[in-house]
Amino acid sequence: QGKTLVVGAGGVSHAAVHKMAMNAGIFTDITLASRTKSKCDAIAASVLERTGVTIKTAALDAMDVAATVALIKETGAELLVNLALPYQDLVLMDACLEAGCHYIDTANYEPEDEAKFEYHWQWAYRDRFKEAGLMAVLGSGFDPGVTSVFATWLKKHKLKTIRQIDVLDANGGSNDQTFATNFNPEINLREVLQEARHWEGGNWQTSPAMTHKVEFDFPGIGPKNMYLMYHEELESLTTHFPEIERARFWMTFGDAYITHAKVLENVGMTRIDPVMHNGVEIIPIQFLKTLLPDPGDLGEETKGKACIGDIATGDALDGSGEKTFYIYNICDHEECYREVGSQAVSYTTGVPAMIGAAQILTGVWKEPGVWNMEQLDPDNFMDMLNTQGLPWQVHELNGPVEF
Template structure:
């Protein structure tokens, strides 16, 4: 159905490309490229052994727009799936506009020299993509991504409005490491240590990072401490669902993770400003990243489950008053590794990237412009979650959350 170019060769990319290869009726030809071609070759070898499908590989610097354009044209791709770093989003969007193909990513743009991620940089491309007759899909991971589609599905099928929404992300997995991040360490630590913010009564309410903690009993995972954080879907959901009075994001962390992250921050190892070391300029967090375990290597070590979902309250479609629903997925780390060689965090981002890309290639999401996931029809995406390893369930709760 379509030729696809995937940029990036980390754990998420491996999971996504495996699932694309398992759907060769949709992804007729896949090219995988990154700055380090040997990582693409390793993934291609795994995909071939698991699925029998051949993946083309290439070397490219995602920040080099002419090189990416040349690769797009050489591959014949009609869709670029950006699974590289969020610093590279705008350059890859520029390349898609120049080459005349559609675009999809899993995380919004973040300047490399500032720990600040917002959608406005990418939303500014709306008129360019519309004028070019091209589609750009933003945030087709799990959170953001599936969590936004969950909200849209609830609005389409259960609730006329959403008054408040809480997004809960619990990882109950254990990899046996003293300290490791479940995705790119640099991005993970910048995100976790940023000031927490949530949307309430028409304004952003700030909270110091890692200070607001609540224990919650997650389906399939059990009781975990979750912390209030800022996450990009809060911005898009509060923008596109203006009736929302309060939107919050929560993620679980163990005490050991919090201790290590706090110490690393206190001694300056999470800094993003260059420092001099033995006559060489280095950026502390980039050096730290080289010392920490590669998340793509953790799949064989990780056991346990993850549970991610939304708790939303609003007026019921059937006129029965206000109702609260909890919609979520439970994902098993070991099952993910058995299927595609990745742990659940990579799987829960890579599979929705594949499904979002499938929506573009199938023609379901092809309106020219730049779109967040909650702006798109959810039904086929939700069906594919059930069919491709991320089954979801929805339950009515007794009332709004009390935390």
């Protein structure tokens, strides 16, 4: 019982595996596997030092389905937690089906040569997981992840329907770097530089990347500029809550970040297609990733807070008319570092990955098929957020957002 195989040993994995070890009653046996075994060993050493728990490590190229199947069987894992990259989602789902193992991840599948952020590839696995009696849970990070659970909790306890929803993601943290991303640079820049898209009036509305800016006064952080952008939970939320009339996603960026990202894009450094360089084929954004700081290493020098949440408006459950609620978590970079040696963005993704995994291992979530977070019961997950380091608050606002 509780045997877990974690794939990927980056920043998010570091936080998630520490939190799993701190919940050894649920995660009774943890194996951490990744392409570079030394990174697994470094996390294992830190876990042992901080928690006294020994975890196993292994080298694994997740693109090799047969190797993953063999490792699942060898470890006896009942759950695979995918904390590698979005490119590995489908092959890891294939391996789970073949080996008879449940699956959970934090980001939707992307082909390496297309930045699409669409769920249809993974939703196409629904019947196969159902028939195999296995559960796959998609997007158990913070956003996507907690932001969808927040929406479901509001629908269960406060609102009959959600007419409009805004997801607001603020990172008020600062570090000594001139330019650094707060999670995998390649995935982060692909996401940020795509066309902005939001759901309104039954359609997707598009606008050029980073053009729609609004100042918002974030709890625990203060006023920050946030930009309208596309994020994958917009697709799943509007699919599973079809009453939503408008759904938008906002993220804060400083002026220096925007300038760097734009220059890098303008000179071609964020291209995801192969180009010839001195007779060698390179993909510019992958070369750029090699040059940029590893977000997993920024924990020690990052200070400040992150605040992520939803503002949702709809008819109140108690029949008292239209109501608007703001539900959010505030997370402190330095506290995360003290607890598990991670900065807040790794922590706010890794802790929900652990909590989602715990829902499956303890049988709170046990329906075979492929599920997004907003389709599953939120209550135990929300309780664990409070006890596992990501406490949340909900406040009623005077009315719907006006930006």
